[in-house]
Amino acid sequence: WLRRTTHYLFIVVVAVNSTLLTINAGDYIFYTDWAWTSFVVFSISQSTMLVVGAIYYMLFTGVPGTATYYATIMTIYTWVAKGAWFALGYPYDFIVVPVWIPSAMLLDLSYWATRRNKHAAILIGGTLVGMSLPVFNMINLLLVKDPLEMAFKHPRPTLPPYMTPIEPQVGKFYNSPVALGAGAGAVLSVPIAALGAKLNTW
Secondary structure, eight states, rough: OOHHHHHHHHHHHHHHHHHHHHHSSOSSSSSGGGGGTHHHHHHHHHHHHHHHHHHHHHHHHOOTTHHHOOOOOHHHHHHHHHHHHHHHOOGGGGEOOOOOOOHHHHHHHHHHTSSSSSIIIIIHHHHHHHHHHHHHHHHHHHTTHHHHHHHHHHHHHTSSGSSOOOOOOOHHHHHHHHHHHHHHHHHHHHHHHHHOOOOOOO
């Protein structure tokens, strides 16, 4: 009885420590007012920490599926944070819950398919997480309704002044000849360069 209780207690401790590891690895949550700016930092830090925490967790338990369990804990934690901000009067889309679970499932699958080979799980599973997590979360952020409007109307009170979004003067810029010329030049540069390369071959 004591051995079984200690084993389950260690599983809980590892899950909590892995969650804290992921949370402290940078932005673990997408606030709409800073979501796309933190996307690169999030992708690098969270894919790395998901693999580190999940491999640590899986090797301790030896059971495929623990990475998904670990990602589920992170997801629940973030939904609690989302609910807390919503209770403070912020809109539902003010926080976008990141997508960890599908990437963790790929990690579990690689661990199971390689017959619990920890080196293969790290290499194959880590690669799958690194490639899939940014894609899943990019799609997730694209589904947010009016993120810029959300950011300008509901900036976080905890943001320092230099990070507070400033609404751009969209009309003034897009109606200027400089902007139109820059856009036209960027669009035309590719076919002109291709034409020049073709003429050079002749």
